[in-house]
Structures are given as C-alpha cells and as structure tokens.
Amino acid sequence: MKPKRGTFRLTRRDFVRAASVGPAAAWFAACERAGDAGSSAGAGSSAAAGREVPQAPRWVKDPSPFVQRVTNLETRLELIDGFLTPNELFFVRNHSPTLRIDPASYSLRIEGDGAETELSLDLSTLEALPQRTITAYLECAGNWRGLYPELTGTRASGGQWSTGAVGCAEWSGPSLATVLELAGVRPEVVDVNLVGLDSSGFERAMPLAKALDPDTLIALRMNGEPLPADHGFPARSVVPGWSGSNSIKWLGRIQVSTERVWNRNNTSSYVLIGDEWPAEDYAPAQGKVINELVVKSALALPRPARLAPGSHAIHGFAHAPDGPVAAVEWSPDGGATWLEATIVEPILPLAWQRFEFEWEARAGSHTLVTRATDAAGNTQPAEPLMNDKGYLLNVPLPHPVQVE
Ligand SMILES: Nc1nc2c(c(=O)[nH]1)N[C@H]1C(S)=C(S)[C@@H](COP(=O)(O)O)O[C@H]1N2
Ligand SMILES: [Mo]
Numbered sequence: 001m002k003p004k005r006g007t008f009r010l011t012r013r014d015f016v017r018a019a020s021v022g023p024a025a026a027w028f029a030a031c032e033r034a035g036d037a038g039s040s041a042g043a044g045s046s047a048a049a050g051r052e053v054p055q056a057p058r059w060v061k062d063p064s065p066f067v068q069r070v071t072n073l074e075t076r077l078e079l080i081d082g083f084l085t086p087n088e089l090f091f092v093r094n095h096s097p098t099l100r101i102d103p104a105s106y107s108l109r110i111e112g113d114g115a116e117t118e119l120s121l122d123l124s125t126l127e128a129l130p131q132r133t134i135t136a137y138l139e140c141a142g143n144w145r146g147l148y149p150e151l152t153g154t155r156a157s158g159g160q161w162s163t164g165a166v167g168c169a170e171w172s173g174p175s176l177a178t179v180l181e182l183a184g185v186r187p188e189v190v191d192v193n194l195v196g197l198d199s200s201g202f203e204r205a206m207p208l209a210k211a212l213d214p215d216t217l218i219a220l221r222m223n224g225e226p227l228p229a230d231h232g233f234p235a236r237s238v239v240p241g242w243s244g245s246n247s248i249k250w251l252g253r254i255q256v257s258t259e260r261v262w263n264r265n266n267t268s269s270y271v272l273i274g275d276e277w278p279a280e281d282y283a284p285a286q287g288k289v290i291n292e293l294v295v296k297s298a299l300a301l302p303r304p305a306r307l308a309p310g311s312h313a314i315h316g317f318a319h320a321p322d323g324p325v326a327a328v329e330w331s332p333d334g335g336a337t338w339l340e341a342t343i344v345e346p347i348l349p350l351a352w353q354r355f356e357f358e359w360e361a362r363a364g365s366h367t368l369v370t371r372a373t374d375a376a377g378n379t380q381p382a383e384p385l386m387n388d389k390g391y392l393l394n395v396p397l398p399h400p401v402q403v404e
Contacts, residue, residue, distance in 0.1 A: 058097045060229040061088055067164065071097065073230075075164035077300040077317065083346065083354050084135070085167035087223050092230045093140050093165060095200035099250045103234050108179070108218070112193075114256035116184030123234050126220060129174035134215055134240065136350040137319045140165035141243040141270055141290050144298075145390035147397070156390020163298040163397070166319070168352040171238045173220040177212045180256065185212075191261040194237050197252035204246045204270070205261035206239065206291070215240050215350060218251065240350040241321035242291050243391075245270050273388040287387070293321040294394045295380055297328055297355070297372035304400035309363050318343075318372035319352035326375040328355040334367035334398060341370070361403040371396040 058071050065088070066073035073092040080089060092098070107120040146160030159165075180192070185208070192211035195203040210216060217238045220227060227233040232249025239246035245265055255261065267285045271277075277287035297318035299305075318325040328341040341355040359368070373379040380396045 058094065059092055060098050060100070061092070065089055066091070067162070069159055069161070071095065072159055072161075072165075074161055075167055076302070077164055077298060078302050080167075080300055080317070081315075083344075083351075084169055084223060087169070087225060087228050087231070090167040090169060090222075090231065091140070091165050093159075093244060094198070094230070095202050096198045098230045099196075099198045100229050101197065101234060101250060106234050108235060108251060108254065110179065110183040110254045110256065112254075112256040114186045114189035114192075114258045116186060119183045121179065121182070123220075126174060126179070126218065126235060129178050131172050131220075132175050132214065132217060133170060133172040134217065134238070134350055135168065135170045135346075135348050136215070136238060136240040137166060137168040137352040138238065138244050138247055139167075139293055139296075139319065141245060141293065141391045142389070144296075144393040144397070148384075148390045148393060151393065151395055151397075152384045152386060154386070156388065156393075158389050162303060165244070166296075166298075166317070166352070168317070168319075169223050171217055171219040171222060173218045173235065173238075175214045176216045176218055176237060176254075177214060179218055179254065180211060183256065185256060186258065188258040189256055190259060191257045193255040193257060193261040193263070194246075194248040194251060195253040195255065196232075196248045197250040202245075202248060202265070203263055204248060204265045205257075205263065206242070206246055210239065210242070210291075241293060243270055243293060246291070269389070270391070271389075272385070272391060274386055277387075290391055293319075294385075294392045295320040295325065295372050295374055295378050296394045296397075297325070297370040297380065298397055299368060299370060299399050301368075301399060301401070304402060306402050306404070307361050309361055309403050312359050312361055313356055314359050314368070315344075315354060315356040316341075316370055317352045318355055318370070320372065320374035320378060322378070323349050323375050324351070325353045325355075325372045327373045328353070329371045329373075330357050331369040331371075331396075332359060332366065335369045335396065338371070361401070363403050366401045366403060368399045368401055369396045370399075 071094040075091040107122045110119045142158050143165035148156040189208045191205045193205040219238045235251045236249040266289045270290045271285045271287040273287040279286045299316040318328045324347045329338040330341045341357040344354040371380045384395050
C-alpha cells in the first residue's frame with residue numbers, strides 16, 4: 001500500500017488540539033524505570049533469596065538460533081531459506097538490554113527549535129496516520145567486522161560480527177515525514193535527531209532531506225506483526241539503505257533542529273576513522289560520517305561449510321543501498337573464474353535479493369566467492385576500505401567449504 005500524501009485530511013491544527021502536549025521528562029524516567037523492572041523480572045527469585053544481583057535478560061526472543069555476542073544476536077544466514085528474515089531469526093543489535101514498553105503509556109515526542117509546535121503522539125494516533133509498507137533490508141554498519149583479520153590482516157574494534165548482522169523484513173507505519181508535518185517543520189531545519197528510550201539513550205541524526213523521504217518510516221509493524229520488543233516495540237525508525245544505527249528502536253523523541261546535531265553516533269561511532277580521513281577535516285567528528293551502506297553479498301552457509309560431494313543448490317543474499325542488486329557473480333575457485341548466479345524474484349528496490357546457483361562439489365577444500373553489482377555499476381571492491389572501526393567491509397567474501 002502506498003498512500004498518497006495528499007489524501008491525508010487531518011490538519012496539523014487538529015493534531016495539536018488532539019495530542020497531549022506536556023513535559024516528557026517524567027514519562028521518560030517512568031519508562032526507563034519500567035524497563036529496568038521489567039527486564040530484571042526473570043531473575044527475581046534468586047534476587048529475592050538474596051544470592052546475587054539480578055542479571056537483566058538481554059533479549060525477549062529465544063536466543064538459541066543465534067550466535068550470541070554480549071548484548072547482540074547474530075543471524076545464522078544458513079537458517080534463512082525464504083526471501084524475508086522471519087522475526088524470530090532477525091539479528092538484534094542492542095546497546096543496552098531490550099526495553100519493554102507498555103503501549104498504553106507510550107508516547108512519541110516531537111520537539112526542538114525547528115518544530116513549529118511541540119507534540120506528543122500516543123500509539124493509537126500513530127496507528128491512525130496513513131500507513132506505508134516497504135520491504136527493506138537493515139544492516140549494521142559493522143557487519144562482517146569479525147572477518148577483518150582474515151581479509152585485511154588487521155583487527156578492527158567493535159563487535160566481531162561475521163556475516164549475520166543483516167536481515168530483510170516488511171515494515172509498516174507512518175512515514176517520518178507525515179509525523180514531522182503534524183508538528184510543522186520550519187524552513188531553516190537542518191537535522192532531525194531520533195532518540196531511543198533505552199538506557200543507552202541511543203540516538204542518531206539525519207539531514208532533513210532523508211527524514212522527509214517517504215520511505216523513511218516510523219515502523220509499527222514488522223512482517224505483519226506488531227514490532228517485537230527486541231526490534232523496538234512499539235515504534236522504531238527504518239531508514240532504508242542507511243547504516244542500521246539510523247533505525248532507532250523504542251523511539252521516544254524526534255528532535256527537529258535548525259543546527260547540525262552532533263552526538264557520539266556521528267562523532268566517534270559510525271564514522272570512518274583512519275589516515276584517509278583527517279580528523280581536522282571532519283570536526284567535530286573524528287572522521288567521515290557513515291550514512292549509506294555499500295553493495296554486499298554473502299552465502300547462506302555455515303562458515304566454514306561442510307558439504308557432501310555432488311550437486312548442491314547454493315543460495316545467498318545480496319544488497320545495495322541504492323536500488324536492487326542487478327547481478328551476482330560467483331566463483332568456485334577463490335576468484336579465478338566467475339559465473340553468473342540467478343537472482344530470484346521478488347526484486348524490490350529497498351530489499352535484499354536472494355540469489356542461487358548450482359555447484360558440482362568435488363571432494364576437497366574449496367573457496368567460494370560472490371560479488372554483487374547494482375544497476376549503476378557499484379560493485380564489491382577488490383581492496384577493503386581500511387578504517388579503525390571496521391565499518392563497511394565489502395570485498396568479495398571468500399567462503400571456505402570442505403567437501404567430504
Ligand atoms: N534505541 C536503540 N536503537 C537502536 C540500537 C540501540 O542499541 N538502541 N541499535 C542500532 C543499531 S547499531 C542497529 S544495527 C539496529 C539493529 O536493529 P535490530 O536490532 O532490529 O536488528 O538498531 C539500531 N537502533
Ligand atoms: Mo549497528
């Protein structure tokens with residue numbers, strides 16, 4: 001469904017009247033407390049017995065199908081056989097434990113010197129706005145970072161993800177633009193900063209143009225269900241094609257600013273730090289800010305994989321930030337020869353693409369490699385983009401396979 005913006009009848013004034021406007025601070029504090037209490041509930045019995053300090057469960061979903069890394073759950077791509085990532089298999093990147101929010105007391109605050117009116121919208125108001133549905137992939141900018149030593153000879157700091165900090169889902173909710181229009185955006189606005197309610201206060205700013213892109217959503221639903229708690233219930237942003245860090249979960253505040261917004265997530269995190277990006281050129285950021293993701297492809301196989309000799313249908317997922325992948329090549333011999341893989345429908349502009357090929361596997365050790373290219377000719381480069389935090393690694397990925 002793609003509602004036309006012009007068909008939306010309620011005026012901003014209707015909403016200013018309908019929405020409760022008031023200080024949000026008390027509510028944020030209450031919500032944080034509820035989150036702490038809710039998240040430690042599972043460990044209550046041992047705490048009551050006075051034996052140990054309760055450990056907050058880090059996730060609501062069953063973590064067993066994932067690779068568990070501190071507060072994160074990494075998807076095993078080999079478990080994804082269809083086009084979309086099922087919610088229960090979708091990776092989780094949390095800077096603090098999953099927050100559990102009571103939908104009855106939730107509200108989203110729109111504020112800042114660039115907003116003509118400050119508003120608080122409750123969940124039913126967000127649900128009553130025109131809903132847009134997109135199928136979009138979401139990838140952490142640090143996906144593949146754990147492969148840095150193998151591919152570049154150096155380690156990069158941050159979570160050591162293999163290839164599973166990516167997924168693709170159908171997201172529905174109002175466009176961020178629709179919500180911004182309710183408050184009114186002053187012409188001088190530069191940045192829109194989105195702030196989560198989790199205890200890390202995770203936030204990320206984007207330029208106004210991206211905030212007004214109709215595909216930038218405040219998602220309320222994921223794959224046809226209300227957003228799962230681990231993915232930001234009741235509301236998160238989804239910013240297709242951009243670093244997953246822009247897709248703010250448990251969205252609590254939208255700050256509309258007439259000045260550039262600088263915070264940790266565009267000064268020291270999610271910036272390219274290294275010799276190529278002199279800090280003085282990017283101050284107050286320590287390097288070049290990462291927004292758009294890069295063209296990538298990976299196989300849905302364990303790493304390393306073990307296969308029996310014979311013919312195998314191999315599949316994987318390829319994605320590009322700016323339109324679908326147009327071609328995927330694969331190599332059975334570590335990149336010496338290349339063949340064309342089949343891209344499986346559907347081919348949607350913001351989604352990943354599933355690709356497949358038949359491989360006649362002979363006994364021995366092999367290295368499969370894949371390489372995706374988008375319609376504009378952007379492809380996976382032979383040389384890695386070296387940066388201290390290991391973002392945006394996208395060289396064609398060698399995949400070790402033992403056939404026996
Ligand atoms: N509030 C909040 N939003 C957040 C994060 C977080 O820790 N807190 N992590 C971000 C990062 S770095 C990524 S990659 C995505 C991951 O989304 P997912 O956990 O739904 O897969 O959420 C983003 N949004
Ligand atoms: Mo991320």
